[in-house]
Amino acid sequence: MATNELYPEFTAEMKNTHTILIPNALPVHFSLMGSVFKDAGYKVDFLNYSGQKVIDTGLKYVHNDACYPAIVVIGQLIYALESGDYNPKTTALMLYQTGGGCRASNYVNMLRKALNKAGFGYVPVVSLNFGGIEKNSGFKVTPMMFLKGLITWLYGDYIMLLRNQVLPYETKEGSAKAVMEKWRIELTGQIRKNKGITRREIKKNFIAIAKDFAAVEIKKDVRPKVGIVGELYVKYADFGNDYLFDFLVEQGAEVMVPGILGFAMYSLNIGMESHRLYGDKKGAMFSRLAVAYVRMLENTMLGVLEKFPQFEKPVSFPELKKIGERTISSGVCMGEGWLLTAEMAELIEKGYNNVVCVQPFGCLPNHIVGKGMIRGMNKQYQNANICSIDYDPGATRVNQQNRIKLMLSLAWEEILEEKCS
Ligand code: SF4
Structure with missing residues (x-):
């Protein structure tokens, strides 16, 4: 797509000059995912702006009939540009598009409309989608990025699962968070070195993570x-x-x-459902293979958890x-x-x-x-x-x-x- 005034494209050159801002929708998972973008050469920041001021910014530029998540995430992105924390001339924004029939697929267009209204029409918007809805010559999800991204979701799910079961019972406040932080640093380091991504390495990490959480002193009331x-x-x-x-x-x-892996499998499974219900063969094969791969990751997690019966799986x-x-x-x-x-x-x-x-x-x-x-x-x-x-x-x-x-x-x-x- 050629660059135009209303919809500037994120170009290959911008990879070196621009910071991509992403609303932080999954705090545990995104804390690991940053390394995947960095590793691929992108500079990203996950936004955590909150409070009424952010909602008011969203309401100023998005119709109040729009879905609440659209108001909030667009509010966060425009708030970031107005805050002075970023130079809008060297900033790009990213939103995810699921591509389903739901309104979430239109958030990117809503954002562009809001940017024009706010005077930031020149800021490029990157759509993160896997259905080919939009393409950006400067941003590409390579197979390696996709694989690593998926694996950070797996680790994110696993850490969240164990943290949630330990944190309320810890005798020393902050112990569960400390384990999380330890593994955030460890895993982001590993992923940047292309480690921790094979099944064997994942299993080894899972066992070590479970042992660390199991070692937190708790009072099981x-x-x-x-x-x-x-x-x-x-x-x-x-x-x-x-x-x-x-x-x-x-x-x-x-x-x-x-x-979140449940949602990933649910989404990937839609191709098989369409085939089953409507005879639509398009996408069925990909759907089958993709679900099988994520299931393999899931099985690794469930297999390790079998050895730690103190944790609900x-x-x-x-x-x-x-x-x-x-x-x-x-x-x-x-x-x-x-x-x-x-x-x-x-x-x-x-x-x-x-x-x-x-x-x-x-x-x-x-x-x-x-x-x-x-x-x-x-x-x-x-x-x-x-x-x-x-x-x-x-x-x-x-x-x-x-x-x-x-x-x-x-x-x-x-x-x-x-x-x-
Ligand atoms: S699921 Fe669909 S309708 Fe509901 S908030 Fe998200 S985009 Fe809007």
């Missing part, structure tokens, strides 16, 4: 077990969900958040699909689709029966596969205690937190009853 499911951005991004994880831990809960992707199919068809692939419902059921079955289901206000797919499935979940699981929380620019934190506290008070009551019986 009884706490409410809470799961978080929902729309991808508000599920993982601290700013998107008003620091939900921290709040729940503060309230005395143990929190389980299903990993997730079910495999095929099992998760089966659990979901009790309530919803695996052909439901808009937004987070059947995966959201399946994760809710999996959490309840694992004892994380207090579930916070988060979604942006007005998010159609997730209101169907999340909020819309709560009745079905309650019917199927007598002990389910599900609380659905909407996020939008006008939602008050106090209101959200009060609803979560109400859910937790029921959980505490149950714990007390069990203790007394």
